[in-house]
Amino acid sequence: MLQSRLFTKTKRESPKGEKSVNAILLQRAGFCYKEMAGVYTYLPLGLRVLRKIERIVREEMENVSGQEILMSVLQPKSLWLKTGRWKEGIGEVMYKCKGKEEIGLGPTHEEMLTDIVRNYIHSFEDLPVYIYQIQTKFRKEPRARSGLIRGREFEMKDLYSFHQSESDFKKYYKKVQKAYFKIFRRCGLKAILTEASGVGFTKGYTHEFQVLSAAGEDTIVYCPKGHFSQNKEVAKFQAGDNCPVCGEKLLQGKAIEVGNIFPLGVKYSQSIGAFFQDRDGKKKPIIMGCYGVGISRLMGAIVEVHHDGKGIIWPGSVSPFDVHLLSLQLSNKMSQREKLEKAAKKVYRILQKQNVDVLYDDRKNKSPGEKFADADLIGIPYRIVVSDRMLRKQSVEIKRRDKKIARFVKIKQLPAFLRKNLRLNKT
């Protein structure tokens, strides 16, 4: 894509009153536009990142046999009255519209999906099924001050599993745990499986996937060797205690919850009436599990973890583009201008031919310094520089956003170099 065509522009100043790093960088670099506290529009660069995260999550959901659907935002009050959550629990943060009938905006979809499944699942032979969606959720968050980390309107992947037995549920729960580690690893994050408080209807713990970050709203007590982690809210240990598994001293840190998984038991199936006929001929409520990933929150968490003083440093897997191509007029010789443009265009075409997703900074009214500053802020991991100084040698400079090392490569050797060295889109 030509950067001159991109309608957004970077901003030098931080948005007023904004303290969250991800909110500042994503707005300054033109990924997001803040409509209200906790409500963001995804601009062209931001939407590209969101789509890449969605793709990773979708692939891993397919790997655990998830069937994708898309449920509605508008939800009837009647359904929520059945589970007693219209006013209590999550119902407290539900946006509601009055009218002839009262309607809620889905803060989560257990009620709705259990009601749908009730219409299709009747026998043990129909089970198990795994159903997910990637969808926009709404919650009246009183403190939406952390950019994409805590939204009032946010994108979430929610997977629900339906089983005939507790043991079948447990097997799948473990499988999704693994899939979740893979999702976060592919997004460039190291997630820590953390025990958290069970909601009323679950015995024992539920699990959160926490990413250490000063921007986190949670605190976890964890083993540095990865054997153990508990959310401070329920922790029986504290920093300095010995890890109950390996004996290592436990640490404490702020963390961002990027995902959670928990058993739902039969709470929803029983109250909404999702029963199946078991092998023994008896009618039983379906056993359920539920598994969330905050897609837009992930985007915020990635920025919190991967940035420096100059801007964002996207992991390749979720970067809006694979390569940022900069055309730089370093000398004052205006005579070189045309040649430079020709060479840069040539490189742009080579990259496109190699299926490299490239943002080409072709802007003519920007100095090299401005172009570098923008590239640092936007944070595409690979950078290819075409400058008039390198024209004679017909070479380009290849850099990584997070490293100082640069390599010079002849333009005609570029296709071979790209195929060999840049592991693009491979995660």
Added chain:
Amino acid sequence: MLQSRLFTKTKRESPKGEKSVNAILLQRAGFCYKEMAGVYTYLPLGLRVLRKIERIVREEMENVSGQEILMSVLQPKSLWLKTGRWKEGIGEVMYKCKGKEEIGLGPTHEEMLTDIVRNYIHSFEDLPVYIYQIQTKFRKEPRARSGLIRGREFEMKDLYSFHQSESDFKKYYKKVQKAYFKIFRRCGLKAILTEASGVGFTKGYTHEFQVLSAAGEDTIVYCPKGHFSQNKEVAKFQAGDNCPVCGEKLLQGKAIEVGNIFPLGVKYSQSIGAFFQDRDGKKKPIIMGCYGVGISRLMGAIVEVHHDGKGIIWPGSVSPFDVHLLSLQLSNKMSQREKLEKAAKKVYRILQKQNVDVLYDDRKNKSPGEKFADADLIGIPYRIVVSDRMLRKQSVEIKRRDKKIARFVKIKQLPAFLRKNLRLNKT
């Protein structure tokens, strides 16, 4: 995909009280689940169709240089007060949530996007720009009785264009007209460009894209040769009059509005304050245009146009799968069962290898009659039948949903046949 894994099931009976053909067929075949009047969940088959329509629309938007973004659903009241639409006009059908601050659910996004663009566009050099999104919209429709044709929650593609001059706008308006014809043609629909009433701030007509259908809520007066069409609401002609272009007798018919395009002039830029500095140094309001396609409505319209007494007949471009593979036990010889299954699996693998998106009806508890009835209802255009009767000849039967002709092809010749004869995914 294995049909035995699909969690939805077809229904023999029409949903109670439903009269709309698209609503009945989409629910019976398991594409959609009705949550409330005008509010639907997209089940696995339905979501696949929706995504295919989205892809077509997206490709054509890229072809007219559209930059994709994703705006928020939640919209601040303050923005709508600026254009006077919080309570009037479209504001009358806006869902609103009370709280500390009043928030609306976007029924359209002129206000929001003009406000965003205001932050990035300052000079004539920044223009033109074309920005679109594919997003969920909300409108309090008092009569949401036409299935996906009129939703209270629906998916829409809205493109907005920003120009420095009226002439530049007009050129782009023509370009989008062409893109729209291409979108509808690719979706298997014949759209008629129809003059409609200008909204208050537009002089002359706006344009609707109408598809003739008994299910339509609009009535158009049109030339059968395609020279002329007007919405009945503003028509100066009536059925039987001569076409003002070719003299042919005009016809009248019910039609579904699948898209509309209209000039916005400076209504939004002026009230929201989106100005640019022109070549002459003067500050001027940006000239805007707006172009909508009802994505979910398109899905409904396609069903209204492409169905018969047995079910849906999807155009290949938007079908949930390219091919429906049926494995049929026609004889009573149970000894053949294993051989049949083996042959069907082989064909399934061949199809997958050829990148054919295939739904394989591998269900064991369904009779051939039930499988055919389901296939007719679901409406995938190509059907490949593997039956025990054809096992000896190692052949399969290839049929089209809308034609009675069948062809027999040897399994080993199938890859070559597929490459030659099925123009899959080509639209």
